[in-house]
Amino acid sequence: MSAEKILEQLRGAVLKYDSDAAVSAAKAVIHAKMDPLQAIEKGLVPAIHDVGEKFEKMEIYLPELMLAGDAMKSALALLLPLVPKGEKTSKATVVIGTVQGDVHEIGKNIVSSMLMAGGFEVIDLGVNVKTSTFVDEAKARGAKIIGASALMSSTIGSQKDIIDYLSASGDRRRFTVLVGGGPTTQEWSDEIGADGWGKNAVHAVKLASKAVKGR
Amino acid sequence: MVQILDVMQKALEGKPMSETDYQLRSFAAKVNEKVKEYDIHFDRNTPIPDDPTLADDAFQAAFDLVVEVGAYCTNTNRVISYTESEVKEALRFAPSEIEFGEGKDRRKLRPRSVGDKNPPWCLLGAGGGACSSEQSFLALVEGYAEIPEANAITTPALTRVGGMRIRPASPLEVLGAQRNAVLFREACNRVGRQGMPVMNALSTAESDIALAGAMHPKYGLRQSDGYMICCMDPMKVDFARLNKATVALGLGGPIGMCFGPMMGGYAGGPEGTAISNIAHHMMGILTYQASWFLPFPLHLRYVSSSCRELLWLISLSGQAISRNTHLLSVNLNYTSAGPSTLMCLLETSASVTAAVTSGLHIESLGVASNKEEDRTTPVEPRISAEVGHAVAGMSLADANELVTRLVKGYEDKLQAPPLGKMLFEAWDADRRRPSKDYIAVLKEYRKKMKSLGIGVRGGPWA
Structure with a gap:
């Protein structure tokens, strides 16, 4: 053939x-x-x-x-x-999941698939992901970007926890943290010190691409 | 009759399957198959379909779907299967009326039919939308409780306790849920509607422990309130949700299952999402032990229910349920636009008309996609209730004409809707009335509705 x-x-x-x-x-x-x-x-x-x-x-x-x-x-x-080592197969690795206490997955699944379509290697951690798991997996997989999704007003606080955890452990500068999901906004992203807020899946891919170029 | 122990047995002993396989290869594939088998077609020129055969076919497709794919337990990774006779029995024995509330505010929720002249049950409020403070919560709920048509209230959800943002399944959430219950009763007491039921007990309790933690009578919840449990899309359940069901059953409180199938999600387009929406009713009686239902289908992109596709699927679902069952179904609508905009009022008018004329009751509403804290006021649910009462008894053909004219007024703005004003910009809580700007919008709205042949007051202020 x-x-x-x-x-x-x-x-x-x-x-x-x-x-x-x-x-x-x-x-x-x-x-x-x-x-x-x-x-x-x-x-x-x-x-x-x-x-x-x-x-x-x-x-x-x-x-x-x-x-x-x-x-x-x-x-x-x-x-x-x-693929021989050293040859680049993706733009970057993204660790993505729905935050602790939240089991909503549709938005996260869409962003995950669209990131893959956008040339990223995506490690999807699923739903109800512990704060420390986001960080541990990002380190273990050599990810540059952490994507945290939340659909409930009662669960978006867990997005802040990821950023606080990274800051407290001295790892904040190692990762770009992008947040998204129903009740999140640009103001919320700014308030918690995230690196970007994905308004929708297409926007999330643009933010991730921009983050890779900026690094 | 399938009971909670049967559900657990099925969840523990059902067919093992990965969640992905259930969603994509079982549920989604079967929905597609049923759309083709029953030849269900969306017609964008007829947002309110008037074809009883279409409604009955959609119902049969949904019935088949429940029997053929069952529900799914995410804790055990097993399918919870139901036989045809179990589904039929569940439909037969589901409650055909429930009383909510106390004293002079006690009312009976009964099924409606297509074109029913009886007004819909008006479950009014924020649909669980987020509010930033106890002050906002009280201002909103007092405003809702003063709406004459209100049969029950759907409260907002608190996002902070003691200056801290609530974290899921933490003491902050338990305290938030307790406060939600206490503040609801306080707000109703303040405006003299002490018997008013809350029917989304409890929006601040996303976790099972938070709901259980607020159940002590001292927080004010009653057996005559409605206990709402949100279903995981599509037709999934976990132990936390079954815990909530078990706790509510223990209290004797009627469980309402809410479910929001996304058009564009696992069920595909409007046709598949309508089938999914109808099927969730049947799955809910069995799996969540629900005795009333709260569908809130949404458009994946707009996160609202006012575009032609959603109006069609709300109407088709309502007709299918009311023609084929006696289930108590209360449709929750979301708008894309925000408070103090004409678009928001036109959107809710269209969604409410689709639901009410098709045999459904209403929960109204999620404003501006229910996305931002405090972007809602007591005005929007009041208008929804007025419309609900005004269109009761309208034929499907007339509803189609009305809704078509309404939707033309805003559909080009759904991509970038006006978000309007925040709660305290658009609502004066001390004077219990909307801002001057909002009153001007209400006058414009009333004029517009009059031109469409619908007499609504636009509240007592316009």
Whole structure:
């Protein structure tokens, strides 16, 4: 099979939200001894970018966005270990989660998928994530950005706790902390000393990209 | 009849499944399948559909969905399955009337039908929106309790206690919940409506421990109040929510399950989200042991319920529920625009009309997406209640014409709505009246509604 055909299969798997097809295409990349980085950049990335744009226009909905993300992750699991050390495969690593005491996940899942579509490696910690877990995981995964989501007025205080915890432990400057979610605002972000407030998923990706450039 | 112990048994012994698989590969896939199987189509030119077959098909699709995918427990990672006969039995035995309140404020919540001439139950207030202080809380609740049409109150949620921002499941939240209960009763006492029920007990108690901590009678909650538990989207539950249900059942307080399926979320577009919205009613009787229901479907982008898609799905859901069940369903609406704007009043008028003419009761409302602290006043729920009473008995065809004309007045502004004024800019709590600017807006609103054939007072001030 030609390299172009294999790239087409990678793109098609993501665009059809098909994890099995993505794994087959990734195996074909390996079998054909193609450059894994090129396969990621020319196959997976443009496809997930298209999916993100369709979601933004509401031509597709959350399940398709997340399934496309799953398909991409399935292929990356095979391809990333083959990328030579030192070669850059993503803009940066983002650790993201919904804060302690809050189990709402839709907004966090959208931002997570859109960040992936925007070229970030995303470590999704899930919901009801302890303050110290955000920080510990960010350190362990070499993340530059921490994304903290909260949907309740009673839980946004946990976003402040992350920043306070980083400050108290002398790690504040190591990470860009972005906050978002229903009851959050720019004023809240400023009040707690966050590095940015994601008004929506697209805006969150812009903030993350800006943060990476600024570092 | 499925009881709380049966729910726990199902949660402990049901089919193991990852949460992602349940949401994406079971729930979302099945909703898609049902939309196609029952040929449900949204028509943006008919925000209030008038097709009984469509409503009955949507109901049957939702019934199938509950039977085929069940609910999901996030603590055990198992599916809580229900048989067809369990769902039918739950629908048959669900309460068809509940009394709330005490003394002269005691009223009976009964089911409504499509085009019902009886006014809707008016659950009025902030829909759990955030307020920054006890002063704001009291100003709002006193204002709500003075609304003549109010049958019950939905309070705001406190965000601070003792100068500290509340943290979830902490003593701050427990104290906040206790204060929520005490202040609610105090506000009602101040305006002479001592028997008024709160029906979102308790908005400040997101955690199970905070609700349990505020249940002692000395904080003022009563058996005749409504106990609200929020469902996790889509059709999920955890032990904390089941704890809340168990505590409320122990008190004998009627449980209302609130659920906010997002259009654009797991159920997809307006058609799938309508099916999900209807299905949540059935899942709620069984899983959350609910005896009344509080749907608040929202648009993922606008975080409000006033665009054509949401008006259609509110109406379709209401028709499906009221034609096929005797369930007590109270629709909560959100606006995109804020207080002291004409757009906010037109938005709530459209959503309330969609709900009331389709057989639902109303909870009104979340203002400006219920996002910011103190961006709400007692005026918006009062207007919603006036509209609710004015449109009771209206036919679906007339409602469609009215809603179409209302929505044309604001739909181009949904992307960037005017956020209006804050509570104390738009509401004079000492004089119990809106600001001069807001009264001018109310006069404009009353004129606009008159031109559309709807007589509303716009409060006693306009």
